[in-house]
Amino acid sequence: DAKTTQPPSMDCAEGRAANLPCNHSTISGNEYVYWYRQIHSQGPQYIIHGLKNNETNEMASLIITEDRKSSTLILPHATLRDTAVYYCIVRPLYGNKLVFGAGTILRVKS
Amino acid sequence: NAGVTQTPKFQVLKTGQSMTLQCAQDMNHEYMSWYRQDPGMGLRLIHYSVGAGITDQGEVPNGYNVSRSTTEDFPLRLLSAAPSQTSVYFCASTLRGGDEKLFFGSGTQLSVL
Numbered sequence: 001d002a003k004t005t006q007p008p009s010m011d012c013a014e015g016r017a018a019n020l021p022c023n024h025s026t027i028s029g030n031e032y033v034y035w036y037r038q039i040h041s042q043g044p045q046y047i048i049h050g051l052k053n054n055e056t057n058e059m060a061s062l063i064i065t066e067d068r069k070s071s072t073l074i075l076p077h078a079t080l081r082d083t084a085v086y087y088c089i090v091r092p093l094y095g096n097k098l099v100f101g102a103g104t105i106l107r108v109k110s
Numbered sequence: 111n112a113g114v115t116q117t118p119k120f121q122v123l124k125t126g127q128s129m130t131l132q133c134a135q136d137m138n139h140e141y142m143s144w145y146r147q148d149p150g151m152g153l154r155l156i157h158y159s160v161g162a163g164i165t166d167q168g169e170v171p172n173g174y175n176v177s178r179s180t181t182e183d184f185p186l187r188l189l190s191a192a193p194s195q196t197s198v199y200f201c202a203s204t205l206r207g208g209d210e211k212l213f214f215g216s217g218t219q220l221s222v223l
Contacts, residue, residue, distance in 0.1 A: 036212075043114075043200050043214030044153065087152060097168060098202075098212060100145070100152040 004088045009105040012082075018075040020104050022088030025069040030092050033064060035073045037084040038103070044087065047073065078108045111136050116201050116215035123191045123222045131186040131218050133201030139213075140206045142184035146170065146197040147217075153200060159184055160206070191222045 005023040012018040024033065034049040048055055048062045050071075055062045061074040075082055087103040117132045135142065143158035145168075155168030159178040173195060175187040184203075188195060199218045204210040 034211075041198075041217070043202070043216055044212070045214070046211035049211065085152075097155055097158065098143070099155060099169065102152045 004090060004101050006086075006088050006101065006104045008102065009107070011107045011109060012075075012078045014080060014108055014110045015077055018073075018078040018082065018106055018108070020073040020075075020086050020088075020106065021070065022073070023070045024088070024090045027068050027090050028092070031090045032092075033062065033068075033071050034089045034091060034098070035060070035062065036087045036089065036100075037082075038087070039081075039084045044100075047086075078106075080108050080110060082106065083108045113137065114201055114203055114213050114215035116199075116218050118218060119216070120219050121221070123188075123220065125192060125222060127191050127222075128187070128189050129191065131188075131199055131201075131220070133184045133186065133215060134182050135184075135203040135213070136182065137203065137205070137213070138181060139203035140181065141210070142178065142201065142203045143168070143212075144174070144176065144184070144186045145200045145202065146195075147200065148197050156186065156199075193222045196220060196222045 032049050035047040036044040038044045048060050050062045064071045085103040085105050087100050114135045140161045144156040145153040147153045154170045156174050157176040159165045162181050165176050201215040202212040204212050
């Protein structure tokens with residue numbers, strides 16, 4: 001499975017957009033990009049996933065570059081409750097091993 | 111639906127003791143998995159199962175056993191607990207492997223003294 005690289009931490013002002021980058025330069029054509037987040041001491045929560053097109057749902061938007069070597073998770077209006085660790089994961093279409101890295105600690109500040 | 115249910119929430123063991131962490135899901139998911147999370151680290155995959163009667167190893171399987179006799183249940187067994195197994199354990203499930211999102215339980219905090 002492809003490896004991902006994320007910054008260890010980021011800060012964001014409440015009400016502003018949070019843009020979390022992820023590098024996955026060795027991604028294969030059949031691998032999806034997934035984003036999860038983990039709020040302190042809770043189980044991870046699914047946010048969004050995509051293959052090559054940009055995706056949007058009620059929680060976030062996912063922007064994947066044309067060469068698919070990097071992506072950005074966008075939380076359009078961050079709130080204090082969005083403070084969490086955000087994990088970017090790549091996984092084959094029929095892969096069974098969802099491997100988590102260290103993630104990015106996002107701190108939303110008032 | 112209750113989702114993914116883990117029991118117990120907290121457990122303290124002595125070195126060498128055995129115990130089973132329980133995980134059950136009521137969503138008829140084929141795929142289930144166990145992760146451990148150590149302080150300041152991401153989740154590491156221990157074992158997973160793609161259906162009843164089928165299990166496979168993840169990144170850190172040593173010291174843990176699993177079985178999958180039913181679709182609903184996926185228990186994790188520690189045969190002889192060691193202090194290195196002190197961690198938070200998460201169970202997760204999804205409908206099937208592939209393009210599906212994982213649903214996680216609330217975790218079991220295990221301390222081995």
